[in-house]
Amino acid sequence: MSTATTPPDAPQAALDLADYLNVLRVYWKAIVAFTLLATLAAAGWTVLQPKIYSSDSSGIVVTPGSDNVSLALAGDSLAKAKVKNYESVAKSRLVADRVIQALDLKTTADALLGSTSVKVPLDTAEITVTAQSTDPATAQRVADAWVNGLAAQVEAIETAPSGDAAGQTSAVATPEAGSSTNADTAVRVLPLGKALLPTSPTSPNTKVNLALGALVGLALGVAYALIRRHLDRRIRKAADIEGLFGVPVIGTLPVDRRLDGKSTIVDAGTAAQLHDAGGAMAEALRELRTNLSFLDVDQPPRVIVVTSSMQAEGKSTVTANLAVTMAASGENVVVVDGDLRRPTLMDVFNLVPGVGVTDVLTGTAELVDVLQPWGALPNLSVLGSGRIPPNPSELLGSRAMKNMLTTLAKDAIVLIDAPPLLPVTDAAVLSRAADGAIVVIRTGKTTQEQLDQSLGNLEKVKGRILGAVLNYVPLKGRDAYSYYGTYASAPTPSSAEPEPVDDRTGEDTLDVLEAAHGGRRARI
Structure with a gap:
């Protein structure tokens, strides 16, 4: 899948009023700081001047x-x-x-x-x-x-x-x-008379000096904000990805404080609890799962590589939680730790480490022996990375790896947690053996240059790019994640309030029905 990427040095589109307001919102602290500093400088200069x-x-x-x-x-x-x-x-x-x-x-x-x-x-x-x-x-x-x-x-x-x-x-x-x-x-x-004795100095003019200082500080602050915005190449919204690179954004995941500084499963309960889990993150993961199922309805992807441009963008967390969400809907899912350099999925799922992909590829273990089911969802299994090999890229690009993924994809959807694209070539190699790749982008950290180079690495090996996932989307601000809470269903009859009962007896009610039908009692 080719992408129509825009060179990083391409001129940015002209700012409209909404963009200017957004710049002021993002950098308002710097603007206020510049204004205060300039005002204080004007006040200090005024104090030092002799009174005239x-x-x-x-x-x-x-x-x-x-x-x-x-x-x-x-x-x-x-x-x-x-x-x-x-x-x-x-x-x-x-x-x-x-x-x-x-x-x-x-x-x-x-x-x-x-x-x-x-x-x-x-x-x-x-x-x-x-x-x-x-x-x-x-x-x-x-x-x-x-x-x-x-x-x-x-x-x-x-x-x-x-x-x-x-x-x-x-x-x-x-x-x-x-x-x-x-x-x-x-x-x-x-x-024409005597001059008056002045009672107040005419210079320096404190009010004028403070006003000029504040005005100069405000101008410097706005100029700083506009320069920062022009030089800031970090990706902050889905429209930047789709407009600059032509890659669809198939999911946006909000900031979740439960994931601060670690990779973990957000909702690790029973199958019913996972399926009905509320909150912004759970709803975003379900939306991502739905979007994946609509990527290609004729030939849906069975083997999916999840990667990112650089480390610490949340790809392992996205892989693990997406797998749990897909398994909660009844899908058979296998998560493969394809990061043979810095494996993390064993810790995320709290499984037995030391066995996995490398053991199967080298023939020292059978696939069924090292595939570990996750306790909360029996239809979710995890294949660890195994022992760290000296040649990860060669193992991941081998025919044995391709055959193993084909075997796993017969009965389950396979999600591969791959290394980042820019430091090593492992993810690009894996994308050739998979049906497509998902690129995780961290909001406010991943730059346009990094994403452009990452997509280029996938294109060089003819890898299919399924889409991008915008991670760590803030919950506040102009480009914040939109979450409307739980859409409650209608109350069940048992929980509904009882309807008002007529004070008259049942016989009186039948009389009313009989009168309404011209003296004939209705048959019920």
Whole structure:
């Protein structure tokens, strides 16, 4: 049976909304961790930053007023035109030097300019100065002194003789705003009150920093989740197997805590108990048994190899429990331990070890002597591996092995627990002597590359692939195993509640029937 496999390096299909939501569900812990770490980092950075206080002070450019409307409008236009020129004056070192001299600050003009900003609101004659400092009082004083220094500098410029250089104006003694020279000044700057003392820092902004940190962390977490999803090649759902490799999934087995760390029979009771066993695992095994019977109704497989890509994927557990489930339905079943390197079925069924396949193949024992029935189900027998040989592959591929399996298949369905496909070639060799192979895949562990190589190994020897069994399917999540519990049958008459009885006597009831039939008493 050939399979249309997709190369492992083939591009993955584009994600839809459901896929994105599934990525968030799977990696939500990592996303939350990234968000918290980034938020904590932003909080730590905020704590380490010095607190900066800001204070604003304003001045307005005015011209001499007039009772003439035309002159008043012309003065307003002149003030708005001058304020654009004075904005550059307010940002100059000349004003910064005046502030340093007035407040006796221990700083440079360039440093003071770096902590002070000047703005002119659109279509106004106002100039706003914002001073920043680690000390709120200093910020307030600098803002007021800057407006006063600007007023003095503007006055020096406006009163300077024509042709005076800017450097000459800086040497003029600092006049106070509103001095007697104002009468000769066409345009001047008037302060608009005192700056307010800031009570809270404007920087750092704790709320904004924390919000940005959380946003960056969330973005990093989502990016990490998407990258992990793109790089994660593990198989998690049946649709991946059928879509990528064209192999039918004939069974999905849920996680069962009774199988943690060991291979065992889930329900090891009597035949009736095994047949009626409830629970998700028991129902999944019965579904697998049913699907096997419908694989080929004309020539159903009698010898089936159960294998996996790597060890610890649950193939021995699946083999043993599937055999028990098939035997519970009345089938004659023989389980053969075909793992001649690391046999486990003797421990699973708790039978006598040391005798089995190798003894029959080498002619040291007869098949009937080493075939051990399992006590709970008489129609289930187990053939152990026997002594571990030095050449397992040669024995499993021998004609004697083929003849032994043919003999067993005459009266029973034969399930062979084979070694994994990738470490050794034993399972591929066994598949040639069998009617088909079942590949067990462990959810969230087996990768696409491993399954692709395993199926390729079976194809190379012309082995028939019956299907795949998805094992350890989680009981929770988007791709969880769906189990609806026991579908209860209708109650038996003995267990049903009694129907209500008419309070009237039987004779009254017959009278009612007689009236209903036109006075004739019904014959019962």
